[in-house]
Amino acid sequence: MxxxxxxxxxxxxxxxxxxxxxxxxxxxxxxxxxxxxxxxxxxxxxxxxxxxxxxxxxxxxxxxxxxxxxxxxxxxxxxxxxxxxxxxxxxxxxxxxxxxxxxxxxxQDRLREKATLNDLGIATAPYAEARTAEELARALERLGRPAVLKSVRMGYDGKGQVAIARDTDPAAAWAEMAGSIPGAVGIVEGWVPFEREISVVVARGAEGAMVTYDPGENLHTNHILHRTTAPARIPETTAETARITARRVAEGLDLVGVMGVEMFVTSEGTVLVNELAPRPHNSGHWTIDGCPVSQFEQHVRSVAGLPLGSAERHSNAVMTNLLGEEVHGWRTVLAEPRARLHLYGKQTVKPGRKMGHVTRLFPRTAW
Ligand SMILES: Nc1ncnc2c1ncn2[C@@H]1O[C@H](COP(=O)(O)OP(=O)(O)O)[C@@H](O)[C@H]1O
Ligand SMILES: [Mg+2]
The missing domain is CATH 3.40.50.20 (Rossmann fold)
Incomplete structure (x- = not known):
């Protein structure tokens, strides 16, 4: 509809x-x-x-x-x-x-997400459903190893995920995943030997107009986004493929709003979609400082039915999350003239908790 x-x-x-x-x-x-x-x-x-x-x-x-x-x-x-x-x-x-x-x-459902993407003709990692340790073992015979077992629902920042190496016992992997998310249904994905992880934020307005931001390159530490570098250090043809892919997703879903599309880029330049987030995305925070109109304003404009604004990157940007105790470094960040500090006002510091981020701006040139 x-x-x-x-x-x-x-x-x-x-x-x-x-x-x-x-x-x-x-x-x-x-x-x-x-x-x-x-x-x-x-x-x-x-x-x-x-x-x-x-x-x-x-x-x-x-x-x-x-x-x-x-x-x-x-x-x-x-x-x-x-x-x-x-x-x-x-x-x-x-x-x-x-x-x-x-x-x-x-x-919300990694199986539906991948099936929907594949139906739109968009490539993802090969995958299979697993509801038991036996189904996991059978899926691994088909998909090969290494692989990754994820909970179909409620996973984020690597929660509910187990890496499956050459010698991992499927029963142990199943127990670990199902133990962290009770009653979980699993999805097994073939491991993508990616060269880089990138993401594209796409905004689609109520009447179908779209803008995409330049792909950012994402570095995860302990499964949590640590840093996004924009633009991603990929050839322009790959960047264009990534932008077109994000637009196809937004159009295929008839999205009104902003969506973060996480992708893997292989050494051959193949782009596979990993995950979708139908909202502003952590990897798009650099757009607040690096573009005329940020992903957040774009989101407001789309849901309110306003025309979208420019997503053109006026500066290169490196966004670093301030996790846990790192937030105490705010004073050092403020001493850097081209660093923009964003704190989230969270009172309790916990390890790995996203407390804020800093965006460092650089002239708009090739890295
Ligand atoms: N099939 C895969 N092949 C290679 N790496 C993967 C695969 N699936 C996930 N990863 C790695 O794990 C990270 C987290 O997985 P993701 O599916 O994005 O879940 P989350 O919801 O936790 O972000 C990815 O950013 C990527 O680094
Ligand atoms: Mg992810």
């Missing part, structure tokens, strides 16, 4: 499900365009509620609170894709949701 091209003029209230840093940066981008944001999230002390016009603090399954929230806003978007299906359906009965909840459902 195609989204209706509804438009919401400045002055409207955008409801955002989720109170994390992505919601915070979306609300910060909505303000200069004259929108108000109403955040719905379970924690009173969240990054987004600190910067919004209004907040509802309630559980995602609190139907009454959801209905009141829906009635108080002009449209709803979200800052994480694991919105429970029931939450989305309560809201959808009363208010426009962008992107559409069926896109959420696809991105």
């Amino acid at each position: 195609a989204d209706t091209p509804a438009r919401f003029a400045p002055g409207a209230t955008i409801g955002i499900l989720g109170g994390g840093q992505l919601g915070r940066m979306t609300a910060l981008a909505a303000a200069p365009l004259g929108y108000r944001c109403h955040i719905f999230c379970p924690d009173a002390e969240s990054p987004a509620t600190q910067v919004c016009d209004r907040a509802t603090i309630a559980a995602y399954d609190d139907g009454d609170a959801l209905r009141r929230f829906a009635d108080s806003v002009d449209l709803v978007t979200y800052e994480f894709e694991n919105v429970p299906a029931d939450t989305a359906s309560v809201l959808q009965d009363r208010v426009l949701l962008r992107p559409r909840p069926d896109i959420l459902a696809i991105c």
Whole structure:
């Protein structure tokens, strides 16, 4: 079902499900365009509620609170894709949701995500479903090793994932994955011997117009994004393939909003899609400082039905996440003239927790 091209003029209230840093940066981008944001999230002390016009603090399954929230806003978007299906359906009965909840459902399920991509003619790692250790062993015979076993649902930052090497016992791998996410269904993926990991943020407006940002190159440490370098150090032909791929995904899903498309690039220049995130993406934070219009403003523009803005990169940028105790280095960051500090206002420091990021700007030249 195609989204209706509804438009919401400045002055409207955008409801955002989720109170994390992505919601915070979306609300910060909505303000200069004259929108108000109403955040719905379970924690009173969240990054987004600190910067919004209004907040509802309630559980995602609190139907009454959801209905009141829906009635108080002009449209709803979200800052994480694991919105429970029931939450989305309560809201959808009363208010426009962008992107559409069926896109959420696809991105919440790694099997559906890959099948949808393959149906659109977009290449991914080879994969198979596994519901038991025996099915995992059979899948490995077909896909070969190395491979990776992931929980189909609820995984992020490498959670619910087990690497399968030449000598890994399938039963042990299964037990490890199923132990971290009870009742999990598994997806086994052939290991992609990638040369680089890149991502493209694509924005698609309510009437189908699209813009893509230059691919960023992502470096993960302990499965958490550590650094994005923009532009990615790949040939222009590969960058163009990546941008076209992201557009095909956005168009194929009839997306209204912003989506992060994670990809692997092999040494032959083949681009495979790894994961989709139907929201602003951590690897797109550099666009706040490196482009005229950031991914967050683009998200607001698309869901509000406004024209999109320029995604052209005016500077090269290196975005580094400030994880856990690294946040205490803020003073050193501020001493660098071309570093832009973004803190998320989180009070409790935990190892690996995303506390903020810093974007370092460089002249727009080839690296
Ligand atoms: N099939 C694969 N081949 C090679 N590396 C992979 C594969 N799947 C995942 N990885 C590595 O693990 C990381 C996390 O996996 P991903 O599927 O993106 O899950 P998450 O939801 O945790 O981000 C990827 O960024 C990549 O480095
Ligand atoms: Mg990922």
